[in-house]
Amino acid sequence: MPEPAAVRLDLPGSAYLPDEYVQDSGAKLEVYRRFAGIRSEADAEALRAELRDRFGPIPGPVEGLFTAVTVRMAAEAAGVPEVRVEPGRVTLKWARYARQQVVSALTLAGFRPVAGSNQVRIPVAAGHDGVDVATRVLTALAGGVAGL
Incomplete structure (x- = not known):
């Protein structure tokens, strides 16, 4: 299945992985890759559960990444x-x-x-x-x- 075309988003708020949340740069890069690969709500929920298990409660900027993914998926569908x-x-x-x-x-x-x-x-x-x-x-x- 071909990759969807890139969607450009300009949303309010912060969307990133804080250093205090994911300290290892290799792990951080892998988590960003996982965000980029999300194609369904189930994928997002699986990543959310994994992040909670590995790194603890989800901080605001990481919630911003999930929000951006939700908007991106809706934009791709439209x-x-x-x-x-x-x-x-x-x-x-x-x-x-x-x-x-x-x-x-x-x-x-x-x-x-x-x-x-x-x-x-x-x-x-x-x-x-x-x-x-x-x-x-x-x-x-x-x-x-x-x-x-």
Whole structure:
């Protein structure tokens, strides 16, 4: 099975392995490889359990890596190569869909997209988690465009 195209993510928060959590550089490199190889929620949960067993409770920056993996998988499923989450909005860039397909799918899913030629912005209301909104939008896009 071919590797999915790389997804570019710009998410808020920290996403890394702190030196205090994984001290050995070889182990750290292997854990980063494992993160890069995650292709399913089951893979993510297996790595999460292994990290807890080997290194202890998962710190915030490592949770950030899991969040990034979740968004990456959703973007891959939706065929979206770039995801940016900023205060008040989520921006997705794509190459594989027609503008109207994206707008229709997201509107049917209850979002209010503002589309350009190859990107769409979705407003994020104050107090809502932009990363959660991005994941829901990507999931809706993956299912919605296929159904159009």
